[in-house]
Amino acid sequence: MGGTAGGTDTAAQRGAAASGQAGGQAGAAADRSPAQTGAAARQSAAQAGAPGMTTAQGGIQMEGMDPEHRQIMLRLGEARGPDFDKAYIQAQVRAHQQAVDLFTAYVQSGDQADLKLWAAQTLPKLQQHLQRAQQMQQSM
Numbered sequence: 001m002g003g004t005a006g007g008t009d010t011a012a013q014r015g016a017a018a019s020g021q022a023g024g025q026a027g028a029a030a031d032r033s034p035a036q037t038g039a040a041a042r043q044s045a046a047q048a049g050a051p052g053m054t055t056a057q058g059g060i061q062m063e064g065m066d067p068e069h070r071q072i073m074l075r076l077g078e079a080r081g082p083d084f085d086k087a088y089i090q091a092q093v094r095a096h097q098q099a100v101d102l103f104t105a106y107v108q109s110g111d112q113a114d115l116k117l118w119a120a121q122t123l124p125k126l127q128q129h130l131q132r133a134q135q136m137q138q139s140m
Contacts, residue, residue: 082140089137096130 065073072091079087103123110116 086140089133089140092133093130093137096126096133100126100130 072087075087076084076091100123103119103126106119107116107123110119
């Protein structure tokens with residue numbers, strides 16, 4: 001099994017449609033601010049052996065991960081090819097929908113004006129990412 005320097009495969013390496021989705025991934029990545037790249041930083045930290053992060057069974061595990069996300073990680077860790085693609089995009093659609101719902105609720109009833117403004121400014125990009133993920137899911 002191929003992997004990165006830390007021994008973990010990326011979504012692009014596991015999925016069957018990796019090369020076909022590169023444009024959508026590049027567009028989504030370009031929309032991210034430095035604050036939104038925390039997942040990549042956490043992955044690098046885990047690969048470097050940072051506290052609170054472990055690598056187990058060839059994949060990154062975060063201490064204290066809730067049962068729902070742990071189950072998603074297990075499902076992704078076991079899937080390959082088209083099965084991985086379907087599980088991954090399903091998780092992305094769900095996560096983006098949850099983010100849109102959270103940001104929408106805060107825009108409507110948040111109690112901190114500056115955070116409310118940021119949520120309102122960020123919401124259109126989240127909605128755009130959700131729409132892209134849904135389109136990818138429908139094309140499978």
